[in-house]
Amino acid sequence: MPVTFFEEAAALIRAGRLVAFPTETVYGLGANALDPAAVRRIFEAKGRPATSPLIVHVSSTEMARRYVTAWPETAERLAARHWPGPLTLVLPKTREIPDEVTAGLPTVGIRAPAHPIALELIERAGVPIAAPSANRFTELSPTCAEHVRRSLGDRVDLILDGGSTPVGIESTVLSLAGERPVLLRPGMVSRGEIEEITGVVEVLVTGGPGAHAAPGMHQRHYSPRTPLLLVRGRPDRPGRGVYLKHGETMPANPRDYAAALYATLHRLDAEQLDWIAVEIPPDGEAWMGIRDRLRRAATL
Structure with missing residues (x-):
């Protein structure tokens, strides 16, 4: 540049x-x-x-x-x-x-x-x-x-x-302002990576005390205009929609998935669909940030 x-x-x-x-x-x-x-x-x-x-x-x-x-x-x-x-x-x-x-x-x-x-x-x-x-x-x-x-x-x-x-996706947010470290927002720096340095980290309960202490903590956030639902299998819904399946239409590993997530939703949002269905990603620390963003983006 x-x-x-x-x-x-x-x-x-x-x-x-x-x-x-x-x-x-x-x-x-x-x-x-x-x-x-x-x-x-x-x-x-x-x-x-x-x-x-x-x-x-x-x-x-x-x-x-x-x-x-x-x-x-x-x-x-x-x-x-x-x-x-x-x-x-x-x-x-x-x-x-x-x-x-x-x-x-x-x-x-x-x-x-x-x-x-x-x-x-x-x-x-x-x-x-x-x-x-x-x-x-x-x-x-x-x-x-x-x-x-x-x-x-x-x-x-x-x-x-x-x-x-x-x-x-947005950064991991960690509070060091109290007696113990508190994970305010999960991201691609995982809880486990942090605990290698800090010891035990508390995790903020969504909507609980301290939820206003970090950005991006509103219950609805990161949302496409198209209604988005989280599912465990292909949905049977009326209208024109797209199903994003883990490991097929979305990457299988968390780093590639995170890199593709918002770009994919932006692209689909421009297609005037009736709905977007996203298969719930796997459990595990590496997926915490992705699951958090999808949960906040979901409207159905």
């Missing part, structure tokens, strides 16, 4: 505007995380409630430490293994992070994305970037620039096109 694109994007971020950019998970809708007015523009563009906190993206652990009041040894070890990468750590925030970012909470979710365009943008902007997924609230997350264009249109000032995102 030409240097001039990065310079333009970084200037927009510093000016309080919105830039969509690729990460390894999904495309983010980015604004200067230190500018309350810019952060409010994210919520306006997405139609997202201000009670849903945003993730702050940084380029390094050194940058992350500037915006948290505590950086425990556990955070250091997790970042050393999984950053840059799809793991968000929730820690007590400094006053520099405005309440608009955290929905008034005293903690902030922070991560270093594993994508060269995202890292270059953060470095050139010189500020941390708050960025949820670059789509209208509750809709499917975008895994390519065209998905962003279709969802947000002129609500975003610039889109950096980095092709398809390789991970395909």
Whole structure:
């Protein structure tokens, strides 16, 4: 990508505007995380409630430490293994992070994305970037620039096109703000991988206390416009629909499945179907993030 694109994007971020950019998970809708007015523009563009906190993206652990009041040894070890990468750590925030970012909470979710365009943008902007997924609230997350264009249109000032995102679903979110680590949102960094470093991790009960502490935790989220149902076999339903079967029309292993999931649902959503049926994926830690996204996307 030409240097001039990065310079333009970084200037927009510093000016309080919105830039969509690729990460390894999904495309983010980015604004200067230190500018309350810019952060409010994210919520306006997405139609997202201000009670849903945003993730702050940084380029390094050194940058992350500037915006948290505590950086425990556990955070250091997790970042050393999984950053840059799809793991968000929730820690007590400094006053520099405005309440608009955290929905008034005293903690902030922070991560270093594993994508060269995202890292270059953060470095050139010189500020941390708050960025949820670059789509209208509750809709499917975008895994390519065209998905962003279709969802947000002129609500975003610039889109950096980095092709398809390789991970395909949003980051794992882990809180280190309490006495014990708590898994707030599953993703492709599994509970087992985290527990190799932290020991036992509690898992947030959906809809329970603390559900508002992480992004993407609304009961209905990540949804196509077409009604989606989770099934254990081919459904007998009227109308025109598509059945996505594990290991046949969808990949058999979790990493390939996650990378294909949103792109497949975006494609089917454009076909004006009456329904999309998805076979429930296997149990197991490696599938937790995928099962979570499908459960939230299901409307039937």
